[in-house]
Amino acid sequence: MRIAVLGTGLVGRALAARLSELGHDVCLGTRDPAATRATTDADGHLTETARWVHTHPEVPLLTFAEAADRSELAINATNGSVSLLALEATRGHLDGKVLLDVSNPLDFSGGFPPTLFVKDTDSLGEQIQAAFPDVRVVKTLNTMNASLMVHPEELSEAHTVFVSGNERAAKQDTVELLRQLGHEDILDLGDITTARGTEMYLPLWLRTMQALGTASFNVRIIR
Amino acid sequence: MRIAVLGTGLVGRALAARLSELGHDVCLGTRDPAATRATTDADGHLTETARWVHTHPEVPLLTFAEAADRSELAINATNGSVSLLALEATRGHLDGKVLLDVSNPLDFSGGFPPTLFVKDTDSLGEQIQAAFPDVRVVKTLNTMNASLMVHPEELSEAHTVFVSGNERAAKQDTVELLRQLGHEDILDLGDITTARGTEMYLPLWLRTMQALGTASFNVRIIR
Numbered sequence: 001m002r003i004a005v006l007g008t009g010l011v012g013r014a015l016a017a018r019l020s021e022l023g024h025d026v027c028l029g030t031r032d033p034a035a036t037r038a039t040t041d042a043d044g045h046l047t048e049t050a051r052w053v054h055t056h057p058e059v060p061l062l063t064f065a066e067a068a069d070r071s072e073l074a075i076n077a078t079n080g081s082v083s084l085l086a087l088e089a090t091r092g093h094l095d096g097k098v099l100l101d102v103s104n105p106l107d108f109s110g111g112f113p114p115t116l117f118v119k120d121t122d123s124l125g126e127q128i129q130a131a132f133p134d135v136r137v138v139k140t141l142n143t144m145n146a147s148l149m150v151h152p153e154e155l156s157e158a159h160t161v162f163v164s165g166n167e168r169a170a171k172q173d174t175v176e177l178l179r180q181l182g183h184e185d186i187l188d189l190g191d192i193t194t195a196r197g198t199e200m201y202l203p204l205w206l207r208t209m210q211a212l213g214t215a216s217f218n219v220r221i222i223r
Numbered sequence: 224m225r226i227a228v229l230g231t232g233l234v235g236r237a238l239a240a241r242l243s244e245l246g247h248d249v250c251l252g253t254r255d256p257a258a259t260r261a262t263t264d265a266d267g268h269l270t271e272t273a274r275w276v277h278t279h280p281e282v283p284l285l286t287f288a289e290a291a292d293r294s295e296l297a298i299n300a301t302n303g304s305v306s307l308l309a310l311e312a313t314r315g316h317l318d319g320k321v322l323l324d325v326s327n328p329l330d331f332s333g334g335f336p337p338t339l340f341v342k343d344t345d346s347l348g349e350q351i352q353a354a355f356p357d358v359r360v361v362k363t364l365n366t367m368n369a370s371l372m373v374h375p376e377e378l379s380e381a382h383t384v385f386v387s388g389n390e391r392a393a394k395q396d397t398v399e400l401l402r403q404l405g406h407e408d409i410l411d412l413g414d415i416t417t418a419r420g421t422e423m424y425l426p427l428w429l430r431t432m433q434a435l436g437t438a439s440f441n442v443r444i445i446r
Contacts, residue, residue: 115343120426121333159445162427189430197427203343204385204420207412208444217446222382223435 004029004071006064006086008036008049011102011146012077016059018150022180027060028053029067029074031086036061068093073173075100080124081107081117084131095134098170100177101125101195102141102149104202113206116199125164125195138165138174139195143205145215152182152218159218160185164194187221227252227294229287229309230301231259231272234325234369238298239282241373245403250283251276252290252297254309259284291316296396298323303347304330304340307354318357321393323400324348324418325364325372327425336429339422348387348418361388361397362418366428368438375405375441382441383408387417410444 005016006029013028020026030036037054039047046054053061068074068090078086080103087094105124106114118124125139140163141149148154152161161183165171175186189197201219209215228239229252236251243249253259260277262270269277276284291297291313301309303326310317328347329337341347348362363386364372371377375384384406388394398409412420424442432438 110344119343119423120338155445157445187431187434189434194430194434197430200342200423200426203423207417207420208410211410211412211417212444212446214446217444219442220445221431221435221440222378222380222443223437223440 001025002070002072003027004062004067004074006067006074006076006090007078007103008053008061009077009079011149012075013049013052014146014150015075015077015102017056018181019177020056020059026058027062027067027070029062029064029090031064031089033061033063064089065093068097071097073098073100073177076103076128078103080105083124084127087128087132091132094132096136098136098138098173099128099132100141100174101128101137101139104142105199106202113203113210116202119200120196123193123195123199125192125199129166129192136165136167136170137192138163138170139192139198140164140174140178143198143201144218148216148218150181152184154216155218157220158184159220160187162186162194162198163188164190164192164198166191185220224248225293225295226250227285227290227297229290229297229299229313230326231276231284232300232302234372235298235300236272236275237369237373238300238325240279241404242400243279243282249281250285250290250293252285252287252313254287254312256284256286287312288316291320294320296321296323296400299326299351301326303328306347307350310351310355314355317355319359321359321361321396322351322355323364323397324351324360324362327365328422329425336426336433339425342423343419346416346418346422348415348422352389352415359388359390359393360415361386361393362415362421363387363397363401366421366424367441371439371441373404375407377439378441380443381407382443383410385409385417385421386411387413387415387421389414408443 107117108114129137225248330340331337352360
């Protein structure tokens with residue numbers, strides 16, 4: 001499948017690399033590809049993202065619009081705080097397509113742990129669906145770190161991944177992709193409003209990470 | 224141990240019955256014991272709570288203040304929306320004692336699923352600790368239904384219970400009580416501000432309950 005991963009951070013790179021390994025035709029979307037390729041840190045060294053782009057020629061780096069246009073399915077792996085802005089650049093190029101939203105509405109302006117900039121009566125997943133009514137938004141994977149998203153077998157026991165979305169067929173495509181990534185316990189919570197649940201789980205995720213001293217954990221729903 | 228369970232709802236009754244069975248000297252606190260004993264429904268039948276009180280003479284029903292005064296350790300099992308008001312009635316009677324707070328800040332005024340009336344930058348656990356600085360508040364058990372609180376073995380696999388509180392000794396007493404109830408995987412998240420995490424998990428709990436069609440489930444942290 002032709003998949004566009006939007007966002008070049010840790011999550012976007014992990015998803016792009018693994019989906020490409022699995023045989024999908026993957027491209028990476030960013031605001032300004034030339035700038036992303038040449039970004040350097042304070043010491044003048046290429047950033048991790050820039051190095052990744054140069055060492056993964058099988059994953060072309062395109063603009064958000066080009067990536068969306070080229071794709072059959074897209075993944076929003078941009079920072080939650082800029083997701084709506086980034087997706088604006090794809091407007092018209094994702095209509096009728098499935099958009100996996102793996103972002104979280106984290107607000108780091110008050111330090112760590114972050115708070116949520118939308119919650120309880122709304123969610124980022126819903127905001128994205130409302131802003132792009134012709135895109136088939138499915139919230140998923142936002143409850144675990146990037147490494148477990150693409151290698152769930154890193155934990156010794158099966159763990160749960162949640163799915164929220166308004167359309168059954170879009171969730172079926174999502175479940176198929178999650179299974180390819182190795183996820184076994186996939187729980188469909190219902191429509192996109194259930195993204196409130198998984199996004200509001202983040203404060204517990206953050207505190208559990210602090211208590212355990214590792215981000216390599218996930219919940220399993222015991223029933 | 225002399226334990227006061229504050230609140231006569233499903234959670235309070237479950238905890239009082241089980242802790243009494245385990246050999247503790249348990250009393251139940253309510254606003255108006257005479258009224259609670261005589262409460263009838265629309266058909267003139269005693270409510271479930273009133274019947275419970277009559278069939279559990281080993282658990283005396285007292286006022287909030289009497290129950291608190293009689294206890295070495297108390298449990299806030301009142302409805303979250305009235306917890307601060309109910310605890311006001313215990314003021315001065317719980318100083319220096321451990322108070323397990325199992326309540327949740329659920330706001331049903333907009334229907335189901337409820338929203339949270341405090342969240343993200345504060346929590347009900349913190350509000351209780353702030354209102355009663357001499358009480359040793361420990362948030363726990365608020366992430367599962369009443370039945371699993373007192374019979375965790377009802378699920379076939381071990382599952383996780385979280386603990387949040389400012390004082391190590393109070394949390395040790397709590398862990399001991401949780402072990403007596405049968406809990407095996409007990410995770411200390413840190414100080415009382417970590418109650419934000421477990422309280423904000425409720426929206427995911429509610430949607431998982433709807434998806435599974437049962438409240439008999441809990442998370443286990445796989446690490």
